[in-house]
Amino acid sequence: MLRRGSSILIIVLTAVMFPLLSLSAILADDAPVCQETQVSDATIVSVPDTTDLSDSGSESREIRMLENQADSVAAGGVAADTLKYSSTLWIKQLIANGFRIHDPAVKYPKFPRFLLKVYNWGDQTFNSYDTDYVIGTGKNWKLQGKSYNWFETASMFFPRNSILNMHSDLFADAGGHISFMAVSVGYMWNMNDLLSKATSRHTFNFDFTCSRFSVNIQSTSSDGGMRLTKLGDYNEGKHFNYKFNDVDMSTFYVDAYYFFNNKKYSHAAAYSYSKYQLKSAGTAIVGFNFSEQNIKMDFSSLPEEMLEHLPLDTPLYTFHHKDYAILGGYGYNWVLKPKRWLVNVTAMGAIGYKRTYEDSTDGKRNLVANNYKLSAGVVYNHRALFVGAVAKFNGFLYYNSSFTHFNTLNNFSVIVGMRF
Secondary structure, eight states: OTTTTHHHHHHHHHHHHOTTOOHHHHHOOSSOOOOEEEETTEEEEOOOOOTTHHHHHHHHHHHHHHHHHHHHHHHHTOOGGGOOOOTTHHHHHHHHTTSOTTOTTOOOOHHHHHHHHHHHHHHHHHSOOOTTTEEEOSOSEEEEEEEEEEEEEEEEEETTTEEEEEEEOOEEEEEEEEEETTEEEEEEEEHHHHHSOOOEEEEEEEEEEOSSEEEEEEEEEEESOEEEEEETTGGGGOOOOEEEOOEEEEEEEEEEEEETTTTTOOHHHHHTOOEEEOSOEEEEEEEEEEEEEEEEEEOTTSOHHHHTTOOSSSSEEEEEEEEEEEEEEEEEEEEETTTTEEEEEEEEEEEEEEEEOTTSTTOSEEEEEEEEEEEEEEEEEETTEEEEEEEEEEEEEEEOSSOEEEEEEEEEEEEEEEEO
16 A cells, blocks of 8 residues: 555645746656756766657657757766756656556656655555465555445343344435545445435545555534434334434544554455455554543433333433554455455454543443444456445444443445556
């Protein structure tokens, strides 16, 4: 993943360092640049070859000029790193070669060349693999179609096997996007709008994964769209289905974790489709988890015959807490013959400190945080094409003297795409 977006980063940072260059310099078809290279006390001036200029165009003239300059410098014994290349020709060369940043034909000026060296160091340090186990796809672009579906659950467990259960409707989105390295542009349609009156909801997700670590940021919120399926001893304690809209749930979390066996195991192969896992491998995982939840449930609108079975002391209940926890677990990639199939399962648990706030029904408290994460992915690769499915489960525990509250955030995706 560190390889992604590198050429765009070089271009942007170079533009900052050269504010006086204009677009006309890129497109100029006038006289080629004459440059000087210092060799001890002598000065070598490069002169462009004027043969067949009418047939070649300005870019060919610049390239020949640079070649002549390189030949002159080589004859004088000057290292290639001291060459002064055109500050804009390299951009056109990158576009022409499909942004292959390591193409030796690209004539980088000094500052972009420095950025490329920094990138190469970072790529070697944070994104290198044992090539017997993991290799790159060799492609910079991906075109994907995606179906993304998610739902929430909430359960409260009371003494004497009394349970309050609810779950949300299935929230469905579908769309597509195109990606170049780390940069992606796309659009997702709210499928619930097309099928029925949609619940007010929001979701945001950010993922960054390299060989050594992964960072995930998730934010979701929903207002209504829940269904009560169990309410104490109502309906003799049996399951039922009652539409319940007086619930407001929001969840925000950040996970950052490190892969110990990062030379042989690739998380990106199963979830980002940017690597190929060649042999089965697993890894221990350790990291940090931060989460914040704000849940409001108002049962006062329930019919009287249901309300009298509510196991809570009050019909209005609010959870608002933040968790700071150590995260640990294990992930494993199974490569199935003929090595086109990859299956991943990753399980993690988190334990730490939970702080509730004054607006919670239980008031301000200091508690033990205990959360769980499970993900599973399967991908089929056929040349440049791939099909993937991903399921993720996030569980959050809350305890007090009267009950145990356990709520989950779950999603399932199907992806079809191609690399080019």
